[in-house]
Amino acid sequence: MRPQRVLVIDFGGQYAHLIARRCRELGVYSEIVPFTTPLEEAFSGCYETLGIILSGGPRSVDDPGAPRLSAEGLSRVPVPVLGICYGHQLIARAFGGEVEHGSLMEYGRTSVRIVERDVLFMDVPEQFVAWMSHADSVVRVPPGFNVLALTERGAVAAMRHAERPVYGVQFHPEVRHTQMGSAILKRFLADVCGFRCDWRPMDRVEELSREIAETVPPDEHVVCAVSGGVDSVTTAVLLSRTLGGRLHCIFVDHGLMRKGEPEQVVSTLRRMGIINLVFVRAADRFLSRLKGVKDPEEKRRIIGEEFARVFEEEAAKIPKARWLAQGTIYPDRIESGLAGSGSALIKTHHNVAGLPAGLRLRLVEPLRDLYKDEVREVARSLGIPEEIASRHPFPGPGLAVRIIGEVTEEKLRVCREANAIVEEEFKRAGVYDKVWQAFAVVTDSTWTGVMGDVRAEGYVVIVRAVESEDGMTADWYRPDMELIDRISKRIVNEVGNVTMVAYATTPKPPSTIEPC
């Protein structure tokens, strides 16, 4: 039986990943491809593509140079198609409907009324709330299409071709604010496309493991950089199942780890049956190269470069090594501009940019198609301790990106201790698993304090906690003030050299999650 997938064609919309994730949550493996991908490619390869979803996008269908689809092209697609927002307008335009700019704009929660009860809307009430974000609207459906639902202002909220399974919806079923949005998507996937809806992240991992077993010849070895995060530990454990003693893990302690992390990682990996583990204490090398460096991108570059060097030296000691395993996951590849529709480079991600080029090793990335929460699920099914499986993401360059300006030993101490307090208190309050990340940042500013009647200069520490589905967008977490009070008091009293604790209240965008 060939594995099934739904293809999400990305027209540059901010929700393309959300669509892909929702499909996976509904048990259908999804992949995102840029709109420039020839449609024939969708039907080649090992997957059986049973449906296509056209994402939203920032353009107007009639803008010069805006991505287009032809009715003829769409008619050749042998599987059901669902256009969302821009995708909906594209379908309308392709088949000769009318799309108007600016006359019926709707943003946020909008009421939608069902006009014809199609299979897509079996589970929703006649009137339901849907999330909209559109300046353009379909005001007349193309010949041969039926209106299925209307928005409050009279735009076409949903339509379908009378004879073929071609659908368009103006609203975003993938956004949680759309009432029964998942049920609408489920109907499309299960009833219209005919998916089995039984996919689990582990399925993809097993496929990739089989691929690895077939690709790595029996006399060649693999080196794996482990950082202690759930991604790299899962990669290592996964590979050790297939490769056993042919896997060599290298853990570089760059001195920028969280409190107690190096020891914890090493003991976990040993317990998980990793036989070959090299632990490199390299803190001095990294810290001396970071001396005097203030620029965030420069800090990232140096850490990436030094990491590559240390790693290269260690890997060179493993003569049969021909492969490099990395815990790269789907969003890493997207934000580094290596996948998706060529999204702009936001920050150099260490585990992608820091590839030791000189090693000439071939790359194995068994988690490359998974989102973070899917990796956690895989980790649990491999028996990786909960402490690592549910641990918040931690950037490759470590605490260096949580220190604004120069990384000094003192700022590093403050940062490490303050981060440990934030983690501890979030866990104690039972909200650690509710947030994507919670951490402390040491700024380059000081605040005049009075401590025991004496004037004292200390650092300003910012506590940041965010909620996010995949780190691509994030909102700041609204904490209980008692929790913030406890964290603030503990940082000032226990860490020392801190005279002000602030809480960050800016979402991503515009701010990134980590400060630098």
Ligand code: XMP
């Ligand atoms: P930003 O800060 O870019 O973060 O909004 C998005 C997510 O990625 C993590 N992050 C990194 N992870 N290497 C990593 O492996 C990096 O260089 C890096 N920079 C940021 C960040 O913690 C957040 O979860």
